[in-house]
Amino acid sequence: NISIIPFAALKVSKEEYLIDFLSYSIAPSLYEIMVNHQMKGNRGLYDSEISYYFENALFIANPKFPSDSTWNFPSLPGTDKEVNYITNKIDSSNYIKLSGSDAKISRFINNICNYDLLYFATHGISAEENPLENSFLVLGEDSGKSFLTAREIQNIRYECSLKADLVILSACQTGLGQSHKAGLIGLTRAFQIAGANHVLMSLWNINDNETAVLMGLFFDNLVKGGELMPHEALRQAILTYKSEIDNNPNYWAAFAIFGIPY
Numbered sequence: 001n002i003s004i005i006p007f008a009a010l011k012v013s014k015e016e017y018l019i020d021f022l023s024y025s026i027a028p029s030l031y032e033i034m035v036n037h038q039m040k041g042n043r044g045l046y047d048s049e050i051s052y053y054f055e056n057a058l059f060i061a062n063p064k065f066p067s068d069s070t071w072n073f074p075s076l077p078g079t080d081k082e083v084n085y086i087t088n089k090i091d092s093s094n095y096i097k098l099s100g101s102d103a104k105i106s107r108f109i110n111n112i113c114n115y116d117l118l119y120f121a122t123h124g125i126s127a128e129e130n131p132l133e134n135s136f137l138v139l140g141e142d143s144g145k146s147f148l149t150a151r152e153i154q155n156i157r158y159e160c161s162l163k164a165d166l167v168i169l170s171a172c173q174t175g176l177g178q179s180h181k182a183g184l185i186g187l188t189r190a191f192q193i194a195g196a197n198h199v200l201m202s203l204w205n206i207n208d209n210e211t212a213v214l215m216g217l218f219f220d221n222l223v224k225g226g227e228l229m230p231h232e233a234l235r236q237a238i239l240t241y242k243s244e245i246d247n248n249p250n251y252w253a254a255f256a257i258f259g260i261p262y
Contacts, residue, residue, distance in 0.1 A: 006203055008238060009253035017242075017249070023235035025198070025257045052166070052222050057095040057117035059083045063103035063140035065123070073138055078208030079121035082170065085216045086119070089223065104142035113160035118196070121170040121208075121215075126186045135186045137169070153190035162195035166222075166230055169201050170215050188258040198230045198259040210251050214241050218255075231257040 008019035018024075061083040065073035080099060087095055095117075098107050103122070112118075120137055127134035132151035139146055156162065169187060188199045200218070202211075217237035221228055228236070238252045246252075 004203055006249070006253040006256075008235075008256070009249035017253075019235055019238050019242075019253075023231040025231045025259055026201075027260055052228075054090055054117045054223075055094050056115050057090065057119065058108070058112075058115040059087060059095060059097040059119045059121070060103045060108065060139065061097065061099045061121040063099065063122055063138065063146075064101040065138060066141045066146045071125075071138075073123045076122065076208045078212045079170065082121050082208070082212030082215050083119065085212070086219045089219070098140075101140055103140040105139050105145055105148055106142050108139060108148065112156060113163060115162075115164050118162070118164045118167045118191075119170065120168065121211075124169060124187060124202075131186050132190070135190075137187065150187050150190040153187065154193040156194040160195070162191070164195075165197045167191045167196040167199045168215070169199060170211055192259060196259070198257055200230065200234065201256060201258050203254045203256070206251065206254055213245065214238070214252055214255065217241055230259075 007024055008017060010018040012018055012021065061079040062076045065075070083097060083099070087097055098104075123138040125134070125136055125138070132154070133149055135150040136147040137153075139148055169191075188201045191199045214237055217240050218234050221233035221236040222230065224233075234255060234257055238255075241252045242249075
């Protein structure tokens with residue numbers, strides 16, 4: 001499936017990568033490109049109707065992970081640093097941050113239809129077998145439940161269409177899943193079905209401290225002028241990271257935007 005190819009890391013020359021020349025998004029399917037094009041018209045790479053000034057954002061960082069699970073989820077202290085860096089740039093009345101024991105599934109579901117940004121800095125699991133049930137984000141334990149499955153995410157559509165144009169999955173391997181004729185079944189597609197236009201996903205495991213740096217750069221570019229679309233904001237973040245911090249694509253090529261690029 002082409003959606004799991006790290007296009008940013010493809011070499012154009014000995015010293016240059018594809019990301020040096022262009023940004024990109026992973027479209028859910030050719031059909032959805034055609035439908036979106038017909039509905040919205042050809043508005044190019046930048047859309048004046050979308051601006052990223054968040055007024056009601058939800059951030060989830062380093063939940064208190066379950067201790068009695070068959071999974072072993074280590075704490076992610078870097079995610080608190082990551083989210084704190086970003087929320088310091090937003091008025092305190094414009095976001096809710098849930099971390100530790102407060103980051104429960106019930107707190108996430110509450111008012112889910114109204115948030116204009118959903119940001120998950122936690123563990124994520126993507127599975128090829130039965131991906132709707134076995135792919136999940138890990139939140140704090142709530143009445144014996146701590147896994148938010150892909151099926152539960154996509155079923156949000158029966159209550160509402162997500163207001164959030166952007167969902168950020170700052171977790172490991174959230175861009176993986178089961179390959180199928182219409183695309184990839186997993187967490188990213190689940191959020192898209194629930195109504196999100198753009199989902200930032202990852203293709204492999206990245207250290208939480210390294211992720212925090214890149215996500216901080218991404219957010220800086222996203223809110224700069226309020227007009228950069230997510231794929232270009234990510235590209236600018238990657239260019240800064242690779243030129244000023246580390247040129248190794250293992251650290252920056254794992255991330256991509258899933259969704260229609262207009």
